[in-house]
Structure formats: C-alpha cells, structure tokens
Amino acid sequence: MDDLFRYIDTHGDAFIHDLQRLCRQPSISAQGVGLEECASLLVAQMQAKGIPARTEPVRGGPPLVVAEIPGDGPRTLLIYDHYDVQPVDPLDEWTSDPFAAEIRDGCLYARGSQDTKGNIMARLAAVEAWLRVRGRLPVGVKFLIEGEEEIGSPHLGETLRERPELARADACIWESGAKDHRDTLNIYLGVKGICYVELEASGANRDLHSSAGATIPNPAWRLVWALATLKGPDEQVRIPGFYDGVAEPSPAEMAQLERIAAQRDDEAIRRDLGLRVFLKGLTGAELVRHHLFRPTCTICGLTAGYSGPGSKTVLPRRASAKIDFRLVPNQRAEEIVAKLREHLRREAYGDITVRAFGLEDPYKTPFDAPIVEVVAEAAEEVYGHAPIILPTMAATGPMHAVCGQFGMPAVGTGIGHAKGNSHGPNENIRLADYIQGIKHIALILERFG
C-alpha cells in the first residue's frame, strides 16, 4: 500500500481543495437550497477523478448521484453518503461564513465539512488513488449519494425498492464516523430510526392583545400542556406503547458497552459541553447504554408569539413545536406516529395538528459480519490503534432503506472528531484526520477485495 499512501500524501492539497469546492456549494435540504447545483458539481468532480458518475432522478426530490466501478474481485462494496447539509442558523455564532470553507489552525470550517461532504471527498480520493496508481480497483465499488438525508430521506426507500440495483452489494460503508475525545476512532454497526414531527396548536384567527388572556384560548398554553403529556421530568416517554418491543442490549452487547465506557472520557465531554451533569446523572456503561439503546423524545424547536428583545404583550394565534423521536430496534417509525396521534386524541389534544417529516426505521449489523473485521483491522493499521466498535450509533440514517431489503451489513467510519460540531455552528474537520481517512478507505478497498 506504500505507493497508494504516497500518492495520497503528495496529493493532499488537491484533495483539500476538492473538499473546499464542494463545501462552498450550499445544499440545504430543509430549505431546498442548492441541491441540484450540488449534485451537478459532485458529478463533475467525480468525472474529473475518472469515476463514471451520473445523476439519477428521484420522484419528488433532488437527484441521487451514483456510480459503478468494476473491480478485480467478485465482491462489490456500496459506499453510501449524502450531499445535503443542515441549515446554518444560528448564523451569528459562526466565526466564518458557513460556506466559506475557511481553513484555520489545521481545521476546515464549513457546514457539511464533517457531515458529510468530508467523507464523500475522502472516499472519492481513495478511489482516485487506486485508479491513478494501480489503474484498477481491487473490489467493485458503487457510490450512492443522496440529497435528502438531513430531512429523513423521504424518497430513498421508495426509489431503492423500485431500483434495487443502485444499492445491491455485498457490504456497505456508511456515511460517517469520528474520533472521540481521546482521539480513538469510533466505528458503528447501526443507526437509530427517527420520527420527526411538528405539533401545532391554533387559537384565534389573529394575534391579540394579551389582556384577552382571561377569556381567549391560548395555543401556546395548549401546546405546553400537550408536550408535558409526552414526556415527564423523569425522562420517561408517556405515549402508551412507545416502548413496546424495545430491544435491551444482549449480554454480549452489554459487555461491549462496558468496554466502550472504560475507554471514554466522559468527564472531558461533560466539561467541554459546560454541563453540571449528564441527563439523570448518568455515568459509565449506563450512560453509553442510554446513548445507544434508549429511544428519545427531543424538543428541537419551540415557536410562539414574540421572540424579540424585551417585552411584547401579545396572545399568539398559533404555537408549534418540532420534536424528534430517535427509535431503536424493534420500534417502527410509522407506528410511533400513529401512537402519538392516538395519545393526543385520548388526552383531549386532538385539535393539535401533527405533521410528520421523514420517518426512518432503525437498523443494526451483526458483530460477526466480515466487513466489520475488515474495517476494524484496516483502522488499526492506519490509525495505530484498534477502533471502538459501537453496536449502533445514537444518530439516524436511512440504513434500513438502503440495506434492509438485502439484509446487507453496513459499517460507519469517517473523518470526524469530537469537536466537529455536526449540525451546530462552526462545524469543522481536522485536515490531518481527512488525509488519514482517505488512507483508511483505500486500505478497506484492498482488504475487502
């Protein structure tokens, strides 16, 4: 592999430049900004690397970017990524423009740099290195890069049910992974599912003077009371049937959670986040178990009435909350929405509308799938230490939509770091991690081939 690694080292600046170019193209799926443009740019960048890429239309959504490159061996590896990114607000907390892709102190700052344009470009760079240095790939590779991951991949499942050949492979490298607070690489074998909903309560047909509060229904109060029925201060979700079928960790998984806990530096994480304690005072393996195996109900946004400085005495006409439920095996997203609606009806909040954005089911790959060992051993070689293998991650992706129909194993690995701030302001990657990540993928291609 020395020839490949040398190529990667000597072309580092070009790979960084490629990534800056991709990051400078906004592609915010929640706001429909720049998606087609980003897909076209990406196809052009792939073609420039000798990869026969193309867009594939998606009914009702931005196109997929796909490519198939034959390899020497009989196996095919699917690489799943997404070119869309999260919205950028709160904009005033960014040090540089989210789409400037500015480099400071060895880090590249951009919305999408860690999640997940950095991974897209690292994987393309690894393929480029193989093609340029050896003229061929040791394994067949398929790229599947979508543009709606950050809004829950609403069209991916249907598209892949109609065109399964876009995803069919022997194993899948999933979109992301990161070094933890001790700089140990974490790889993961599954994702939580998600139900992202917006609840909206309505009152009078216009905002009123707040002196009307004694006689006019207030949608902000109704929303607060309805929310308080969803989860209490004990952090238990109160929707009947919410926990039905939730899989607890097996003894083997629990042992792995203990190993993970022993290697984590929770105190460093806690201090870095400025927290007095973690939720419910969790520590050690219990903290890890909650993180990976417990479903959640999180308020992502509250909106009603006046939010400016000082006071405005207004009785708002409407109030809304954005909520995400992260789901674990064997919860099903569709069922959770149905239970939520039924719960609100039963609690006499049937007037509150529930809009669902992007439902995704959870997915998990078994520990003993061959790709797991390949990714872990290649990581040990490139990073100089054994990675931590997470049985699943706390976040979500359309792994069920991509891999579920084939029962295809998937492993997530990537170039992130503990302060990469995905979805927040000043999202960034370290350039050294980026180059290391390219080598990791290059080695995985050989080992899986």
Add this chain to the structure above:
Amino acid sequence: MDDLFRYIDTHGDAFIHDLQRLCRQPSISAQGVGLEECASLLVAQMQAKGIPARTEPVRGGPPLVVAEIPGDGPRTLLIYDHYDVQPVDPLDEWTSDPFAAEIRDGCLYARGSQDTKGNIMARLAAVEAWLRVRGRLPVGVKFLIEGEEEIGSPHLGETLRERPELARADACIWESGAKDHRDTLNIYLGVKGICYVELEASGANRDLHSSAGATIPNPAWRLVWALATLKGPDEQVRIPGFYDGVAEPSPAEMAQLERIAAQRDDEAIRRDLGLRVFLKGLTGAELVRHHLFRPTCTICGLTAGYSGPGSKTVLPRRASAKIDFRLVPNQRAEEIVAKLREHLRREAYGDITVRAFGLEDPYKTPFDAPIVEVVAEAAEEVYGHAPIILPTMAATGPMHAVCGQFGMPAVGTGIGHAKGNSHGPNENIRLADYIQGIKHIALILERFG
C-alpha cells in the same frame, strides 16, 4: 359648543394630517427605536397648536412630553398618554407598512394609530379648538405623555414620586377607550396590573445534534415542564399565594357586569375571532367577570432551537418563554414575581432564570367620582347614547403610578373601535371616530371646568 364643534369639523383634514405625521415616526419602546425623535416631533406639534410643551428628562428612559395650560376655573385635569408603540411583527401580515399611516376606506392604518397616538392627537386637537376659538381653556390642563408605556412604564413611578407636580390634578383622563362590536362607547375606571417576565432555561454551551437527546439535558423540556407547573388546563394558576387578596366584584359591580353582558354581542366577537368557544366555554356575565376581575397568566412567546421550515435535528442550548400576568386588586406586582421565583425553586426549577420587565400594580376609580359623570354625560351628548361604564379594563397601564399617590380618580375614554387591532397587525382607527373623539374631549373640558 357649536362654535367649537364647527372648528373641529372644518379642521378635520388638518387633524388627520397631524396624526399621520405622528404615526409615521416609529417609536418602539421594546426595541429602543425612534423614541427621542418622536418626543421632539410631538413637542413641535404641540407648540404649533399654541401649547407650551417641553420634554422632561427621565433617568434611564426616553423623556416625558409635558405641558401645563392654565384655565378659567379652579380645577385642573390631567391628560395621560404615551407616545411609544408596540413592535410591528408579524410584519408580513400587514397590508400596508405599519409606519405609512395609509388611509383606506375611511380608516387610518398604522402601528400606534389606536394605541395611542390617535388619542394624543384628538386631545391636542380639542385643546387647539378651545384656544383658537375661545382664546382660553375652561379648566386647567396638564399633559403627561410618556415613552415607555408599552414596556410597563419602568421609570414613571420613580419619576413622579420625585416630581409629583407633573401629575397632580383633580382628575385624570386616561389614555384610551373604544367602541365595542355594537359601536357603543366603552369607558373604564381602572386597569389591571402586570408582571411581564422572561423565563430562560439553559443546557449545554452550544446547540447539539439532537441524537444527544438520550444523555444531554434539554432546556426546552425543562422550560415546558416548568411552565406546566405555573398553570394547568383548568386555567388555574398554581403558584402558591397567587390568588391571595384577589377582590371579587361587589354586588353593585356584579350588577354592572350583568348590564354590560346584556349589551355585548359575544357571538359577534367570537365569530370575528374565528373561535369555537371562549375560554372554558364562558358566556354572559361570567365572561365579563373573567375579563375584568380575573388575574391571568399568558404565554406571549416561546423560543427554542429551530423555528424555520421543515426539520432541523438540533438539541437547543437554551429555551425561553415570555409570560405576562395581569393583576387585579389587591395583588401587587412585586409580590407576584417573588412568589413565582419561590414556586420555581420549590418545584426544583431554580436553574431557570426569571427576568422581570416592567411591574405595575392595578388601580380602580370609584363609580361616584365626579369625573365619571362628566365623561359619561359628555359622551351621551356627543355619541348620542350612554356609554358602557366598565369598572376596570382587562389591559394595563401605569394608573397606579400616575394617580395612586394622590388617590386621583381617572377615566379612560378614546377613539378606538372593536376591530382596531391594538398590538396586532393592521392596527387602525376610523376617521369618523377620531373626529367624534375630539368633540368628546372638547366637551369634557367645558363640563369639568
């Protein structure tokens, strides 16, 4: 009075023009916009009418606009108004610019047109008519026009305790009043007090990916749970001692409430607001009793995390709520804030910060004060019908700060109408009401003199 009324009729266009000019000067106290400019403009407009107006500095706030004009009789009438206005959002629900003061179909649309620049200008016009037509006033008049009413008059009480001569008089005409849905003038003898507070909960030191929801405290949830302890779906405020000393209506007041209820068209109000029912299904005298005699706890604003379109999976770093409590005799604003803080501590939400903006105590004038009869009889003569006398109003003003130290009686009357939309988008007055209101004040000056 024919000579005066003729003057008012023939100068109607000029009075409307004066009001447009005042409305076109933004003066938003919550945002510190345009206050000094508005005070200067107002002084100039008053001087142009022959009124010896001046500004009086206020420590920590925008100036007062004051004037004293001697009259024939021994009595002095104080006219209280405010030149500040509410913020304009939601801006996209306005048909014309809030500061364009556009006239459409006999109405003038502007932020502050009804609340309360229209009343300022009507009262100035009435004084102008007396001075121009008769060369004198029948009663001494003091103007006291402040610039912080919409944020709870935070400096007025202290200013008037130091300089009581600015307010001392035999009676006070308060800032506003309006015709109801049946076009009957409502005058009122008191105001509710207010406690406007902002509650803020904090979590991690930055917004996080919402997948952290299983282990990281969420300030939006803490805020929701804390709010749910303040008031329940039964609309009862749960802060211990909140209702201590609350004065129920006397039998005489209850009889007045019955009379008021008999003259209201609650169905028209309900339909106009697009409501299925009023709060708790209230109707008739009970609806009026709640409106005027019950204290409230109203959420005016909720803010946390993402409020844009679609979904953003973020765990917010902070969450806040703006809440107003409207108070009735014998609640005291300072005590309510203290009880709120103590309640949050006891319910284990002591980490939630409470910021208080503008505390004001309630105030009520007795039915048998001479000014009440003067205003009511003058109204009957000008409007052609007896006004409805409300023992108090549901809204707030610094009546206690202005009148409390002298025990001075105060009556609110004004040029508003039922669809004037104070504090909301498309605030407006009807020009015919404006001219009628000028005549009403002109007649009050004579009768009280």
